Amino acid sequence: MSLDEIKIGGMGASRRRVEDNRFIRGKGKYVDDVVLPGMLHMEILRSTVAHANIKSIDTSAAWEVPGVRLVLTGEMMAARNLAWMPTLSYDTQAVLATDKIRFQGQEIAAVIADDPYIAKDACAKIVVEYEQLPAITNPFMAQDPAMPIIRDDKENQPTNKIFDWEIGDKERTDQAFAEADVISTIDLHYPRSHPSPMENCGSIADYDRATGKLTVYMTSQAPHIVRAAVAMVAEIPEHQIRIISPDLGGGFGNKVPIYPGYVISILASILTERPVKWIEDKTGNLISTGFGRDVYLNGQMALRKDGKILGMRMHTISDHGAFYADAQPTKFKIGLMHSTFACYDVPAAHLTSEGYYTTKAPGGVAYRCSFRVTEAMFFQERMMHAAANDLGMDQAAFRRVNLVKDDMFPYRTAFGFLTDSGQYDKCMQVGMEAIGYDNFKAEQEEARKRGKLLGIGISTMTEPLGAGNSREYDIIGIKMFDSAELRVHMTGKAILRTGAKTQGQGHETTWAQIVAHELGIPADDIVVEEGDTDTAPFGMGTYASRSTPVAGAAVAMVARKIRAKARKIAAHLLEVSEEDIEWELGRFYVRGNQERGVTIQDCALAAYSNIPDGLEPGLENNAYYDPPNLTWPFAAYFCKVEVDAETGVWDVLQFVAVDDCGVRINPMIVEGQVMGGLTEAYAMANMQYITFDEEGNCIGANYMDYLLPTAWETPGFELHEVVTPCPHHPIGAKGIGECATVAGPAAFVNAVMNAIEHTGVRNVDMPLMPNRVYEALQTGKDVSGMPPVKVG
Template sequence: MSDAETADSEPVDVEGTGSDEDAYMGRREKRREDAALLTGRAEYTDDHEPPGTVHLAFVRSEHGHADLEGIDASAAEAMDGVLGVYTWADVDASPSPGRLPLSGLDPDVPAHPILATDRVRYHGQPIAAVVAEDRYRARDAVDAVEIEYEPREAVVDPRAATDPDAPQLFEAASDNVATAAEMGDADTTDEAFSAADRTVEIDLENNRLIPSALEPRAAVAEFDADDGFTVTMTSQSPHGHRRKLAHTLGVREGEIRVVSPRVGGGFGHKGHHHPGEAMAAWCARELERPVKWTATRSGNYLEGAHGRDHRTTAELAVDDDGSIRGVRAETVANVGGYGLGGGARMPVRYGRLLSSQYAIDAIHCETRAVFTNTAPIHSYRGAGRPEAIYVTERLIDIAADELGMDPVELRRRNLLEPDEFPYETPVGATYDSGDYEPAMEKALEAIGYDEYRDRPEFRPGETNAPDDDGLVRGVGVANYVESTAGGFESGLVRALPDGDVEVYAGTHSHGQGHETTYAQLVADALEVPLERIHVSEGDTAAIPTGTGTFGSRSTLVGGNAVVESAEKVLAKARQIAAAELGVDPERVEYEDGTFTVLEGDETVSFAEVADVAYGWNTPDGLEPGLEATTFYESEGAAYTFGTHACIVAVDPDTGDVEIERYVAVDDCGERVNPLIVDGQVHGGVAQGIGQALYEAVAYDEDGTLLTDSMDDYGVPRAADVPPIETDATVTPSPLNDLGVKGIGEAGTIAAPPAAVNAVCDAIGVDHVDMPLTGERVWRAIASEQKE
């Protein structure tokens, strides 16, 4: 954390955007959540253990692809403390459909079963469920279940999976293609390429990642014949999970209550429906006892949704003066062994951001999403935006080298101008607002870009000369846009009789700081002290409905929803105050929690009005109570943008890479709490650096996951993440009254291309695939030296 992140709360002023000293908007308020989190008083799902709780564990497939010839659970069932061992036959004989909901695919492609049917399609797929009195006996019983397999040939590479001779996972998915789509106009793009002075091409891999939240997925399911299910679980979308659980269990949504307490990180994979939560609920009904399931770290790695995993060939057409004419991309994206929710549709939309910050008249993108014998893939922090921006930002650096032009100058010549917004790209995205050059110039100045390029050690197009310490250094820059928000969100604001205010939102925080941000917004709207605002999320019984937290959407839709509800509450409070003061509402002004008669001395406080609202003498025509609910729907996506830059040092003898400086300049519109914005940028950059330098999922040719623990999967440690210098510009979104945009995924979008551009600049090569391990970088240097 930077010093700025630990500073006392204070108003800020960025790029001329003024801040009212009395307003909470723009203050660096410390997060209200943190005291409970840091002292261990916060309750997570695994802390919840109702009386009589029993424990669930899974027997998982040892093969990437195999037929199930037999399951012998007799030894496990005979063990002391084991209450049941269940297979697909038991689920199939129950009233539950037993499959996770699936969207966007051929209806003949089967959805993911909560327990394997007659065939397993990835290593770690759940085959049987064991329930025992405690988690240790459950795990012992898992080892006692004997599975007879008939192995099948596996395929793990998505490009290889499209070969007609490759093993087929589903009859309804010819050549293993789950879905395919194209964006942009092929003919226009072909013409742009024909007319261009030059073209450059790249073949790259966007490496597969595993979400590694501090808290693994978990659920505690309770069942009552009269009240239905209560499922306490880790969730980014409690109402979404209620709907998906209802589908899998074959019950009405009203029969399920989902409660999501504190959530220790999500990054996408806690927004999806998985076998664990569904099976816990199924077993709770079967046994009529509370059933707890907490994923092990290795179980989460085996069966939790993975992310990314694209193979892309892309081209950029450019004239000698640096004008970009067009971009073409062809991508094969991995879906895994089953479609998971809408995960198979996600890759075919990634091309919408290939334009990045640039005026590119012609873009054409073809994408195929492909089944393989690997864990299912769904959204991982960024969900398509990092993949698209990585393609474009890598192409621009390669094109600059081809032209003999500074890569920043090539970017500068093609930036969209502020008066071009709203701007519709050739692939259908409509950018709401932007002013790209000031953010880029801030980043360049902060990193010392010009000074770096003037160093005698800098040698464009070849390996830079070593510094006195023997290391070669490089600088990388990446511009980005991030589409944020979408859909609707609910927000309820209720004033209590004593003037305290309760806020309920359909989003759910898993590190974003909603309890602080929403309180700041409502405190401003009602002009009441921050400490009188109490924010709640995560209980489908308390909140009308909601969409959830993902895609950097919460402040844009959730924030606007609670503000609109607060404004409705204030409007009703004004009517009550007017009645109390004996004047028309138009004659009442409101400031700092007090209603005052214009040109008079009579006053009534907000708390006094709230007390009247719940009394026996509510003014005529007004219902008792003082609350309002809003279902806010965004007018469209708001596009955050920015520039990240970093300097790396590479050891030419070993290929080891160290990021020495990292600068992030982001523009997410108006910033409710810059401290929380900085925190989100820090977290995203750390994950982006993880992808660039350390993280990659590895399967062997039989579909066995080789990186099934933190011993093998390279999550960056604290020492691996450099200090992150943050700054901002402010370009409000015209699509919402708050002028806000999202920020949660910016770092994961910008950091990978910035880091790869820097390493390629240092060692003088066109491209090295992520992660930039010492061996890969060393081999790239050796190859360059041979040439």
């Protein structure tokens, strides 16, 4: 009798998340919950201005505060060659400012004291004299030759431009435009947003001079990358560095970079020989740590009258803040922006990009996104929307003409990606039926007679999830593969460790389900551990929806290695040759005699108690997995809104999300991912952005200005699924963590635009706040969100 896979918590089981047992009881262990004997507390003094030469820093009064143990400045860091550190994009970033302030919130000094209150009191006593320089709050200001050079610390940096980059075939694309019947254009700004995990960043550095060992508890999505970076920067040998990422209260890309606070706490621990805890506050997190987006997107599309896309051009101008600190693979300067239009059959495409320094916080992290894919797909779907209107074609019909057909896979995109699977048109059909697409036009007209403005918006996309392969994808040169290590104990229970790092995704639940699927060991019998570099195998961490595509594949592969060894043991136990052994879930049996068999638990026991001659004892192994390709999930989202013409307020009437992420390991967790992503997408479309005033002050430094939606205003979402297994992934799964964040915003925006574009408006930049929508309705003109916000 074969096991019931759902009952043992295998593939397809909506198993309750095992980690929630501790989270909902308040028993999670986050960095701030760690208390070490003799621990000191660190507070960072941040700049109040955006751009200024530092004339002087006087820390003498801070040293006088009782309980203060150490006050660190950039000068002291510089003495140890730690005033600057490398970023993930081969730039440098100031740890503590020595020469100049380059954004509001930049780290100037740190106080280490007996308790955090004292540290905060002492910080307030540090006197900094500034000589203010003009704030440069967008790339167009940065282009102005009259503006000062922000990175005057660098040689060969005569302007504020960071890079020019291009990809695609210019000639072929020009040709396509020459042959076009219609050319459609669009200009967009994807505003700066912040991943804003509930838990801010923090670290506890504990340097033991007796052993030479440095242990750092840290809020990191990628602890092994941190270990490598610390080994390089701090000149501590890698085997003497232990990075522990305990429970993380969300990450969303914000906890990929290495922040000054981590580095300062490490030096502070070395100098004081005491553990030093640094916990950032919410404002510190919002104003200084890795932001997302902040890109101006210009596009043109060459179209044939019948709706066929002939080619597209895209130009991006991106604002990277004071230090180019994007987390992205080396060979791409603007992430995977060129994944745009991957789901459409576009014969020719050309992308050009410029990046600029500004006096804003650095980052450019992949906020719930595979390296700028969010911007790429938002651009794509806003461009598609505009093009359908310019052609006078129905939005759904235009997309269905151009979506890659099922029989075209594998499909090479104009920018060189290889998409491998999908049922795009089927997803469209499921979504159109669920939202009643065919009735909408009549509904819209009828509503208009009653003075109501209804709109419908579509967003479809496939995105490249699960970097590597290692041929093309790396972070600071470290190739993007991942790993898993599985030990099956004598009693058939097991421990699994991977190089990924869960931060809410539910790895402790889903990884066990993969093992259950491969070995028939009940998921409840498997404990999953991640985040401790002394115990976990080397891996690149969790972001860019890469865990299931890469680490999840490694889990399946290591389980298969275990099964292969168990088969040898089973043959020994059953006294037949290995070739005569058959496998069913959880059990080996003798071919032709299904009654005669042994369970995987029997094999585990034998591995420690009854080993055949010539076989090593034990039942454990590891696997490093380098995926042959990215995974390509597909999303088709449909949104229906009503706009209040008198106020510009809009409400979502219905939202239908069709996701194809291949085989679903835990459908409940997939649904949770989609709901969470759509909530973030709604936030970006509706209310959320970080902007700056003319002086470079960050507007969005707290949760009263930077808005996170609550259950109160977040609309309901109807979820549907289509399953096209990934052809190369061992269990057929594709990434899903970010699909909704990536595809979601354009669905909302296209819906609102559909409701108001009878006035002639083509674009309102996100967030579509009531005032912007109202202005567009009144004027019929585009509303640009270009900062800075003028006050007064």
